[in-house]
Amino acid sequence: MxxxxxxxxxxxxxxxxxxxxxxxxxxxxxxxxxxxxxxxxxxxxxxxxxxxxxxxxxxxxxxxxxxxxxxxxxxxxxxxxxxxxxxxxxxxxxxxxxxxxxPAQKPAPLELTTRTFNHIGCKAVCAQLPGHIAIRELNIVREKFQVSDEHLDIVQLGNMAQAGTGRFLTGNPTSHTLTNMETIKKFLDVSFQLNKVKSDIWEIRL
CATH class of the missing domain: 3.30.110 (Translation Initiation Factor IF3)
Known part of the structure; x- marks a missing residue:
């Protein structure tokens, strides 16, 4: 001191x-x-x-x-x-x-001379909290930014089917998403509902 x-x-x-x-x-x-x-x-x-x-x-x-x-x-x-x-x-x-x-034995020079934009993605992470909180956060982001990810849709379909209920927002459902909905129905006694919220936003509900 x-x-x-x-x-x-x-x-x-x-x-x-x-x-x-x-x-x-x-x-x-x-x-x-x-x-x-x-x-x-x-x-x-x-x-x-x-x-x-x-x-x-x-x-x-x-x-x-x-x-x-x-x-x-x-x-x-x-x-x-x-x-x-x-x-x-x-x-x-x-x-x-x-x-x-x-470490690199001989580091290469870093040159960032062009701006690129590939895609928009989002991920919700929870620690010692129920998983539905993360799903709710993703739905809010999707509604605000109109983010669509068929891979995430498939994961959420499985999560909802296991839980027996739920809903989420997505973009225009792809054939991949629709196929997985039908596949899940072959194994579980569930029924999915597709509701159009806006021109490019859909709600999938169980």
Whole structure:
């Protein structure tokens, strides 16, 4: 207390397996960003396991690193693997991620000279909450942004059939979605209803 300065004397950088439990909902992503430069300068691959918050309102989410940031490192020839073992939300925390980094012997220059847009997607994640909460969140997003994903439709059809009831919004049902509805009916005594909400929004109800 009361110090006006400090001395930092870094030693050699060693690759290896590292573990850090924050003990709170502190951002795992921020810790990863802090140690990444050292991991990239190490002589060999490293794996870091972080416990804390994976989804914080004031920090980058784990999904951002996995889907956006790490693919950019791949363009620089840096090999990475990222896994969210358990989500952890603010303020409870309890999340756990594991990221492996293999530095490039000679990193490639990063050139982002064009803007590309592939698709819009959404994912709802729950921790120690009923699954129907995630489905409700996805339905809200779909209604607002008119997002359609036949693969997600198929998953939700199965979930509803197991639960025996439910509904969700989607875009114009594809033949894939309709086929899976008929297939489920062959195995379970269920009946799906298709209701047109708007020109390109449909409700599937069980």
């Amino acid at each position: 009361g110090s006006r300065g400090f001395t930092f004397s870094p030693g050699a950088i060693h690759s290896g397996n590292y573990h850090c439990a924050l003990g709170t909902a502190g951002s795992c992503s921020l810790v990863f960003q802090a140690v990444l430069p050292a991991l990239l300068a190490a002589a060999g691959p490293s794996t870091i396991t972080l416990e804390g918050g994976t989804h914080n309102p004031t920090a980058r989410l784990f999904d951002f690193h996995q889907k956006t940031f790490l693919p950019l490192l791949a363009k620089m020839r840096v090999e990475t693997e990222a896994e969210m073992i358990q989500p952890g939300f603010y303020p409870a925390g309890g999340g756990k991620i594991q990221i492996s980094v293999t």
